Amino acid sequence: MKIAVVGTGYVGLVTGTCFAETGNQVTCVDIDERKVEKLNNGIIPIFEPGLDVLFYRNVEEGRLKFTTSLIDGIKGAEVIFLALPTPPGEDGSADLKYILKVADDLGPILSQYAVIVDKSTVPVGTAEKVHAAIAKNAQVEFDVVSNPEFLREGVAVEDFMKPDRVVIGTKSDKAKSVMNRLYAPLVRQGNPVIFMDERSAEMTKYAANAFLATKITFMNEIANLCELAGANVDDIRRGIGTDSRIGKRFLFAGIGYGGSCFPKDVQALAKTAQDHAYDFKILKSVMDVNASQKSKLLPLIKAYFGGDLKGKTIAIWGLAFKPYTDDIREAPALENIRALLAEGAKITAYDPEAMDNVRNILGNQITYAHTSYAALDDADALVIMTEWPLFRTPDFDKMNLLLKNKVIFDGRNVYELDQMKEMGYTYYSIGRETVKND
Secondary structure: EEEEEEOEEEEEEEEHHHHHHOOOOOOOOOOOOHHHHHHOOOOOOOOOHHHHHHHHHOOOOHEEEEEEHHHHHOOOOOEEEOOOOOOOOOOEEOOOOOHHHHHHHEEEEEEEEEEEEOOOOOOHHHHHHHHHHHHHOOOOOEEEOOOOOOOOOOOHHHHHOOOOOOEEOOOHHHHHHHHHHHHHHOOHHHHHEEEHHHHHHHHHHHHHHHHHHHHHHHHHHHHHHHHHHHOOOHHHHHHHOOOOOOOOOOOOOOOOOOOOHHHHHHHHHHHHHHOOOOOOOHHHHHHHHHHHOOOOHHHHHHHHOOOOOOOOOOEEEEEOOOOOOOOOOOOOOHHHHHHHHHOOOEEEEEOOOOOOHHHHHHHHHHHHHHHHHHHHOOOOOEOOOOOOOHHHHOOHHHHHHOOOOOOEEHHHHHOOHHHHHHHOOOEOOOOOOOOOOO
8 A cells, every 4th residue: 555654753653664564655754854854864863672674674675765745745645644743732732733734735635535544642523623624625535534553662663563452533434444454464463453433532542541641640659658658669569460450560650651642641631621621630630640759859869968969960870751762751850850950969861862862952951971880970879760771780889989879769669679788778769668878
């Protein structure tokens, strides 16, 4: 099939590349000339494990192309994916200006029947708005379908190629046939393609992310209670995670969720509830708890240094909102760095992938180390913000030589308490007892 993908962010580039991998002819369209030039020169603008192998193979074999021209990109396409940003507005609602602008542009240039697919995460009723925008100037038949993505950054390629399920919202039998044919190679193992109406498909994405964000936040609340009651959140996680009704995923306590999906999707669903005069109390609590959880370590850091951080050098391991990505959107690390800087601290940070993105935002306000150990050199304390695997088994003897004080503030519970006691560290974590090195 010939496919067009409008937008080359995380979702668009993974979508286009993976559909090319299943034998389709894919053209990705983006108005950013510099980004398209990089892609045409073989430079992938995002870090996503496994994407490079598929990207280079399909570019070389001529199945994956890039252009800034919408007219050229959609020419002959049976399916046109809209994978465009939907950033949160001031009131928390998803901003549809990019999607509706492309919809306006599509109407007069459609030359044959096509299925227009909302791949972006969009509020309930967006498919109808997109259909109306295209219909104003369209001279041919078309359908608008909702096909939300469920990709996890860091394993997005695997998620796309081996989906748990595919959700498709359409009332059109013709569109259903096209989408069935498109996804057939990806669901050969029997994972379901679930058809529903457009509004239900749009709500499904928000409901899924809001539920997962709630699960994370619930465990963070349990962790906070554990600290007061003298319990260990890791034991509780194992105790409830083995219950098949609950499941073991998204039960790890920490300093809150971030990224491109959970924060804005929870806000958008709360705004949808507000628009329908429904008081969604659980979501309000999720947002409030997550906001406070992100800064949970700051009072502990200040207290350790007697309330004065002026001139203290804080080493930070991890800048991305989670491992295996360079995405720093809503990352707890950024909020903590700004707060520490405001207190007069100096920051030396290391992350395997996200430092360039942070540098684009913070510039030279902090120091960027070339290795995790370089970040520790002459630092007064270590703060862990992202649970990258390489942080789990460091050379503690080397760390002891570099750190001024044997103190770690761990926002992701990377180390075991017994290990920290044995190493002689003062160790603060989330939902567990504090290890004191007296």
